[in-house]
Amino acid sequence: MIPDKSRVRHIPVLLNEVLSGLEVEPGGWFVDATAGRGGHTKAILESGGKVIALDQDQDAITELKLKFDQELKEERVVIKEGNFANLLSLVDKERIGKISGVLFDLGMSTQQIWGPRGFSFLKSEALDMRMSLTNEVTAAKIINNYSRNELYEIFRRLGEENLAGPIADAIFRARAIKRIETTDELVEIVVGVYHQAHVQQKIHPATRVFQALRIAVNRELENLRQGLECAWIVLRSGGRCVVISFHSLEDRIVKQFFLNKLRLGEAESVTKQPIVANRVEIKSNPAARSAKLRIAKKLKYEQDAKTLF
Ligand SMILES: C[S@@+](CC[C@H](N)C(=O)[O-])C[C@H]1O[C@@H](n2cnc3c(N)ncnc32)[C@H](O)[C@@H]1O
Structure with a gap:
């Protein structure tokens, strides 16, 4: 059954672990790079x-602006639209090098999953999948204009889809x-391929294709790096x-990035194994099932912020 978007409650994932990971101290400035529906921001x-x-x-x-109206007036929160790939231009220059913690809670919000932008294969919508409407690439553009080999590469590499070809x-x-043009047209094609190949699996046949398309449309891996x-x-x-x-492609990038900082002597410590949600959390919030949390602590600050502009 498809939930009514306005009634879907957003439960922030691994909330206590995020707060202790960030070591939130009163008065410290934190960046919530993926504020979404504001669950983690509120807790910080x-x-x-x-x-x-x-x-x-x-x-x-x-x-977010409606939700944090009071905190905006009290100047305890700053809300900015933008891609975290451009974080340096979104954070005021005088705060660069002074931020106590940065949080990335990757993936989609409930608002996006159940909204009208075609992220879900369970709803008939236009094939859009853009998180930002300033993005010129839509899922429909990819599906209708990319070459057969480019599509194959996207499904194989970003969806790890066995039937990519x-x-x-x-x-x-x-x-x-x-x-x-629509999600259900694409779903029908993918389901047809699975049917013909006599392949059965636990997850919906369109899961990997939709994940791959979303990652490609929003350039998620490049932005994360x-x-x-x-x-x-x-x-x-x-x-x-x-x-x-929320998936191995992202987790690999994070793990490598943190380990590299450790090797370079720029990180003091990093989580050796990712923190995952316990059974109780997964029961009340199934979105937490595939969540992996990693933490790194910065050791020293060598970069001269002035050279960045
Ligand atoms: C899983 S939700 C975050 C939920 C949030 N932590 C909460 O408690 O409500 C992910 C959010 O990150 C945003 N997002 C994803 N990639 C982004 C990027 N490159 N730059 C900025 N925001 C991004 C999405 O638009 C989405 O709102």
Whole structure:
């Protein structure tokens, strides 16, 4: 059953672990790079921290401004629309190198999953999948214009989809007859390929194709790499970088980034194994099932902020 978007409650994932990971201290400034529906931002504010809340989704920004109206007036929160890949230009220059913690809670918010932008294969919507409407690439553009091999690469690399080839072929054939504009048209093609290949699996056949498309549309892996580099620069010595990821491609990037900082002597400590949600949390919030949290503590601050502009 498809929930009514307005009634979907957003439960922030691994909340206590995030707060202790960030070591929120009263008066310290924190960046919530993926503020979404404000769950983690709210908790940081309640613990006495101040927050620069970012999101690239215009709808999220509107909701955040309403939700934190009072905190905005009290100058305990700053809300900015933008991509965390551009974190350095979103944080005021005088705060660069002084931030106590940066949080990334990657993926989609409930607002996005159940909204009208075609993120879910359970709802018939236009094939959009943009988190930011300033992005010129939509899922429909990729599906209808990319070459068969480019589609194959996206499904294989970003979705780890075993039937990437037959699915790319089927899309190629279908779009020669008529443009593929909606999520259910795409779902029908993917389900058809699975049916023909007599492959059965526990998850919905369109899961991996939708994940791959979303990652490609929003350039999620490139943004994450750049966002982590920026986060490291804005952090003060001893500041914490906390990242929640939801699939192995993201987790690999975070793990490598943190280990590299450790090797370079720029990180004091990093989580050896990712922190995951316990059974109780997963029961009340199924979105936490695939969440992996990693934390790194910055050791020293060497970069001269002036050289960055
Ligand atoms: C899982 S939600 C965050 C939920 C949030 N922690 C909460 O408690 O409500 C992820 C959010 O990150 C945003 N986002 C994803 N990639 C982004 C990027 N590169 N730059 C800025 N925001 C991004 C999405 O628009 C979405 O609102």
